[in-house]
Amino acid sequence: MKLFKRLSILSLIALLGITMTACGDSGANNSNAKFTTVYYYHPISPGAPKNPYNTTGNSFTSFDKMQLAWSSGLATDLNKFYPGLAKSWSESPDGMKATIELQPKAKWSNGKSVTADDVKTSMAIAFTQGTAQSFSLGSVKVLSDKKIELSQVTGGTYKSFMHDALQQTVVPSFQYGKLLPENIWSVIDQSLYAGKDKAKAAQAKKAQDQLTKLGKSITKFAPKTDISAGPFVLKRLNPGEAYLVKNKYFYAAEKVKVNSVSLRNYTGNQQIWNYLIAGQLDATPFTSMPKNILTNALNKKTNQKITTPTYVAASLAFNQKFDPYGNVNVRKALAYVIDREAVQKVAEPVVGKPAKYTDGITDSAAADWIDSSVRSKMDGYNHNLDKAASILEKEGFKKKNGKWLLPNGKPWNMNIYVVNGFSDWIQGGKVISSQLTDFGIDAKPTIVSSFAQYQADMAAQKYAVGFWLNSLSPNMYTAYARIYGTPDGYNILNGKLAYYDQKDKTKGNWIGLPEKLKLSTDETVNPGKLTFQLNQLKPEQQKDIVQKLALATNEYVPMIEIWDYTHVQFVNTTRFDNFPVKDEGLMNNMPGVWMAMGYVTPKASK
Structure with a gap:
């Protein structure tokens, strides 16, 4: 089911590895320390657009690519979420509506406010990507500048409606809205018809085809600059890494103690092993490894193995x-x-x-x-x-x-x-x-x-x-x-x-x-x-x-x-401490989510 467009396993649990680049001082660092990890959702490609809808686009979940909220991934509490651009959310008793209130201080990296119109535009784009249909989204109503209501399609019975809606990507309307026709919601309404009237069914098919065509053009869109509502914004990239710096307009910027992030590129697991053993990654995502690699990694005393549930x-x-x-x-x-x-x-x-x-x-x-x-x-x-x-x-x-x-x-x-x-x-x-x-x-x-x-x-x-x-x-x-x-x-x-x-x-x-x-x-x-x-x-x-x-x-x-x-990952305490190792749900997310909540603190220089 089209649900899988967003399921790149942990995202896809094995898309891992990195390309060798300079890493800097391996000793303890001061507050200017660069946090280094591996971005495993997709390779880093200098030629790809800064576009979260492009499968290889240079947009990085939890760092500059933001969602309304972040799921814990815990079997014991499927509805446990950590705040993203949403400050709070609630669901109607019948599960047909979700009301979402945005962070009052949420801004884009150019200083413009994140608004309900941004969410509405993002949900319209989700229809062009096939993701909105997967959780039965029917309509979007702006209640105020920072409040929005999402409703299931008429007759919908999807019990994970709010759960999935909260995990949708949010982009700025002033940047992406121009890619949509003025009548986009009329097209969406027409596409949702599921009755037996032949004329309306034909109109629905035409609307669906229009959405698909729009989706393809949106994935090709190449913004000149990265406009982020996350804790970081893309500064530069090369074939070996993406380098991001702290976003001063982030709604919780005072909680973010890390000033810059290096996301290493990958080509295979062996590269991640080399960096892990050398202690050059501050956090290591899930990676497959033989026992000798695990032993060598743990020989680096500042490497800490973290085991969390996976399914x-x-x-x-x-x-x-x-x-x-x-x-x-x-x-x-x-x-x-x-x-x-x-x-x-x-x-x-x-x-x-x-x-x-x-x-x-x-x-x-x-x-x-x-x-x-x-x-x-x-x-x-x-x-x-x-x-x-x-x-x-x-x-x-x-x-x-x-x-x-x-x-x-x-x-x-x-x-x-x-x-x-x-x-x-x-x-x-x-x-x-x-x-x-x-x-x-x-x-x-x-x-x-x-x-x-x-x-x-x-x-x-x-x-x-x-x-x-x-x-x-x-x-x-x-x-x-x-x-x-x-x-x-x-x-x-x-x-x-x-x-x-x-x-x-x-x-x-x-x-x-x-x-x-x-x-x-x-x-x-x-x-x-x-x-x-x-x-x-x-x-x-x-x-x-x-x-x-x-x-x-x-x-x-x-x-x-x-x-x-079994989900095994590592953190390294040479340059940073205060990792959320006791919160399994938070550790299941990427480091940008940790940092937005006040975790990960640079160690003082020696």
């Missing part, structure tokens, strides 16, 4: 249009072939745990959602080569000279696609390939140049087998939408569920499960519809649906869960 799993996923992966028993056989514990020990020994079950969510999340009676119906797919061979033989596969042949007599070859720089995926792909080859299936890992290219190729149905990140969140809707959302053809359009099968290669359906699945309980379910229902229910009402989706995932194996991640 992300690495899986081997299948496109079922490719033979033989459309056969559920083949996918089950492969699950028995793969020794998950052996893969995890090599690929993710420090921040990974072998997945106990393939059920669509991490084991830590499953403990709260899946009853023992339901769990007893699930297969653990424990390593069992004899069982795998028996299944394949029943499906018409034959083994000749130690190699498995497809039922049509052709050799069985498998490319396992992984991403350059994702060291854990690459190592995992190698171990799985070795296990499959030993079993008699010729397999090899194939590396794709970038995650952006990987996602595009997955959506275009170019890969039969590849790694995928599933779960991603303690929010059960978000977790299962990683499988039964856009990847399986289900999209939310104007608050309604739309399904596209694999015949349409433009809609992102690369999994290709049947719409209806019969469970071992004899119940027939539509996993896309069940997932959609999750976003219309409060968490306490979701358990029955979650358990059905867990059963469907376990029985139909659209992907084999290999390991669960």
